Amino acid sequence: MSSKRSTFLISALVFGFAFLYVPILLVIIYSFNEGKLVTVWAGFSTKWYVSLFSNDGMIDAAWNSLRIGVMSATLALALGTPAGLVMSRFGRFKGRTLFSGMIAAPLVMPEVITGLSLLLLFVTLEQMIGWPAGRGLSTITIAHTTFCAAYVAVVVQSRLSGMDTSVEEAAMDLGAKPAKIFFVITLPMILPALLAGWLLSFTLSLDDLVIASFVAGPGSTTLPMKVFSSVRLGVSPEINALATLIILAVSVMIIIASLMILRSERMRSRASADAQH
Amino acid sequence: MLVSEAVLEHVHEDVHKTQPWNNPDAVPYIRFENVTKKFGDFYAVDDVSLDIYRHELFALLGGSGCGKTTLLRMLAGFEEPTSGKIYIDGVDMAGVPAYERPTNMMFQSYALFPHMSVEQNVAFGLVQDGVSRSEIKELVAEMLGLVQMSKFAKRKPHQLSGGQRQRVALARSLVKRPKVLLLDEPLGALDKKLREQTQFELVNIQEKVGTTFVMVTHDQEEAMTMASRIAVMNEGVINQIGTPFELYEYPNSRYTANFLGQVNLIEGVLVDDDEKYAVIKSEEAGCDIYIDHAVQGHQSMTFWVALRPERLRITKQAPSETKYNCVSGKVEEIGYLGGISTYHVRLESGKRIKVTEPNSTRQIEPRYTWEDPVWVSWEAGAASVLNK
Numbered sequence: 001m002s003s004k005r006s007t008f009l010i011s012a013l014v015f016g017f018a019f020l021y022v023p024i025l026l027v028i029i030y031s032f033n034e035g036k037l038v039t040v041w042a043g044f045s046t047k048w049y050v051s052l053f054s055n056d057g058m059i060d061a062a063w064n065s066l067r068i069g070v071m072s073a074t075l076a077l078a079l080g081t082p083a084g085l086v087m088s089r090f091g092r093f094k095g096r097t098l099f100s101g102m103i104a105a106p107l108v109m110p111e112v113i114t115g116l117s118l119l120l121l122f123v124t125l126e127q128m129i130g131w132p133a134g135r136g137l138s139t140i141t142i143a144h145t146t147f148c149a150a151y152v153a154v155v156v157q158s159r160l161s162g163m164d165t166s167v168e169e170a171a172m173d174l175g176a177k178p179a180k181i182f183f184v185i186t187l188p189m190i191l192p193a194l195l196a197g198w199l200l201s202f203t204l205s206l207d208d209l210v211i212a213s214f215v216a217g218p219g220s221t222t223l224p225m226k227v228f229s230s231v232r233l234g235v236s237p238e239i240n241a242l243a244t245l246i247i248l249a250v251s252v253m254i255i256i257a258s259l260m261i262l263r264s265e266r267m268r269s270r271a272s273a274d275a276q277h
Numbered sequence: 278m279l280v281s282e283a284v285l286e287h288v289h290e291d292v293h294k295t296q297p298w299n300n301p302d303a304v305p306y307i308r309f310e311n312v313t314k315k316f317g318d319f320y321a322v323d324d325v326s327l328d329i330y331r332h333e334l335f336a337l338l339g340g341s342g343c344g345k346t347t348l349l350r351m352l353a354g355f356e357e358p359t360s361g362k363i364y365i366d367g368v369d370m371a372g373v374p375a376y377e378r379p380t381n382m383m384f385q386s387y388a389l390f391p392h393m394s395v396e397q398n399v400a401f402g403l404v405q406d407g408v409s410r411s412e413i414k415e416l417v418a419e420m421l422g423l424v425q426m427s428k429f430a431k432r433k434p435h436q437l438s439g440g441q442r443q444r445v446a447l448a449r450s451l452v453k454r455p456k457v458l459l460l461d462e463p464l465g466a467l468d469k470k471l472r473e474q475t476q477f478e479l480v481n482i483q484e485k486v487g488t489t490f491v492m493v494t495h496d497q498e499e500a501m502t503m504a505s506r507i508a509v510m511n512e513g514v515i516n517q518i519g520t521p522f523e524l525y526e527y528p529n530s531r532y533t534a535n536f537l538g539q540v541n542l543i544e545g546v547l548v549d550d551d552e553k554y555a556v557i558k559s560e561e562a563g564c565d566i567y568i569d570h571a572v573q574g575h576q577s578m579t580f581w582v583a584l585r586p587e588r589l590r591i592t593k594q595a596p597s598e599t600k601y602n603c604v605s606g607k608v609e610e611i612g613y614l615g616g617i618s619t620y621h622v623r624l625e626s627g628k629r630i631k632v633t634e635p636n637s638t639r640q641i642e643p644r645y646t647w648e649d650p651v652w653v654s655w656e657a658g659a660a661s662v663l664n665k
Contacts, residue, residue, distance in 0.1 A: 169355055170388035172375045174402035174453065188392045 024247060031240035038235045048241040055238060061226035065206055068137060068222060072144035073201035077194060079145065080152025085186075087153070088160035106150040115214030118143045122215060135217030143215045144208060148201035155200065159193035159264070160186075192264035199257040203250055296520075297330040298506065304367075306331040306489055307352070307457060312361035314347050321347040323513035324361070329506075334483050334490040336500040338536070339510035345493045348510075349459050352491065354378045366456055376405075379456035385465050387446035389434040395421070395445050396430040402453040420448040423482060440471050447479070451486060458483075460492040464499060476502045497537045501525070509533045525585075530665045534583045541584045541630050542663075546577050556601070557582060557662070561628045567601035569657035574664060581663045586633040588659040591620055591645070596654045603654040606630065608645050620645060622653055 031049070035042030052058060087100050106114065122132055122139050132139050167189070171181045187194075209224040216225065223246070227239060297303035305328035314322040322344040329335045337345035350356045351363060354375030363370045365379060381402070389398050399420055403413045421427045424444040434442055443466070450458055463479065464472045480503050483490050494500050500507050501521040509516040509524065509532070517524060517533045528534035531542055545559030545566060555572040557580055558565050566582050574580065590596075596603055609629065610621035619633045630653055634644075645651060 164386055164388060166384045166386050166388040167390060169375070170382070170384055170449075171390070171401070172355075173353060173380070173382045174449070175376045175405035176401075177376055180405075185390060189390075 076148030083153035084156025111210040152197035336504035381455035
């Protein structure tokens, strides 16, 4: 039994991980390459990081991406939280299945479709009511908000479903009105889920190339768009440096988000385990 | 100062004014009037009428799904009755939301706010009422003192043991001085030892604060230890209401007799009925059962004779009088519990009778062993006769 595990399973594991992470590892290593050729090692250097930070186009794109990420993650939180609340707390109502299906749909919708349909929407809206005037940061933000809200809704819903409703009932029993219960009891209890949802949304927004390409306008180039277009003109080692920084930022955020989810899970399971005694 | 002295005096006067339910002039404090609650097609509570008096510790007892929790939740305002009326202190509760009702509830899961300290949990209700900061501080400290949790005021719920959480939950639900305190399986999450100890503490606290307690439980021992009166519920209806003594000694049905304590139910038909006695002939027992009081019913009507195991005598020799109330059989099972022994005796009809006997003297060896032929007999007054 154990010999089976040590031969076949371990090699499968190693191969799988290598397949996933060796390319990323190469990018990180070559970001410290001295030479100009991306694939030939010529000694250690951090000069591409220096030149990256003096590349105005790259810095502007990064700044755009950051602003869009913060805005759309925040908006997604504001939209997704009530949706999650409705799905877990309103019990059975007419059209519930349709509602939850429609909330989950953006998670599985091909990005090309989402991007195209949003582009058509923005163009039509501009012709009809004159807003949004042209496409740019605001249209990308709106587009990102739509699919990020779906993720937030799902995260919030699963947290709320695992939460004992009697805690909210207790607050009501003690004299708190529904709106107050939400802000004083429910919200603090789902705070880890909200933070996780925000970080997830921010990361998704930062990563997105396809949807942003559809709804972007002049002067609203995001970082992935910039990277993609410059790679088409030939890979510069700067890109490796940038990729390394992005990988770092994204990993840190994902780790924080998972730790938050894990911690709240643990607290919950410990609380329920204690209640058994 | 724990509880103002005026309140205490008042409480003592009233608590010792015994048994308001037997006083036809007494005004009920809580009144259920033909209350029905349907969930879809399912009747969770079916036409229940019930009066509960001030300062009572009233228990709703029944198995799971009998409607006891629904009844409690309707009192708290979490559910609205489908039909019927609920009054608390003379006020119709229809349409009054939970946050405006003069009730507070202690939840089975305790439902403490996990992100607040013990102190903040207890203070929550007072904060909602806009009580001044200094007063809140005083009341919270007083309550935590009452439940002996002052030392843990700054802790978070997850840093407490089950028993400590239970105390915090109690303090939180009492601090607003509700007219009625509702307790949903208050001791359900505690282990057996702690539960027994807490039962008496809860009764003591109830006597101290004088609040009317309505408690839901499935544990008959808990209900009997704590409650002034018990309503035995089954399938959405109340089977019987009475003091623990009344329910145990004078059950009105097989369900109640079975639910409270242990009982042998022997089926038989009425063959002789008089003003002073009755005789029931039982195929199951293989003997005639003599009852020392009259039975409501006609000849050859089927009855069940309820016999508590501890009221039966088990002997090796036949009793001197074997005409009535005396059966013979073989010992089939023995349970030696130290203080008492229980015996299952198989009668000739195949019916099993359970007998418990206190081991009041020390024996060299067990008195009975398996397959011993024995006689089981009882006094004419030991049996209750049930017709449903």
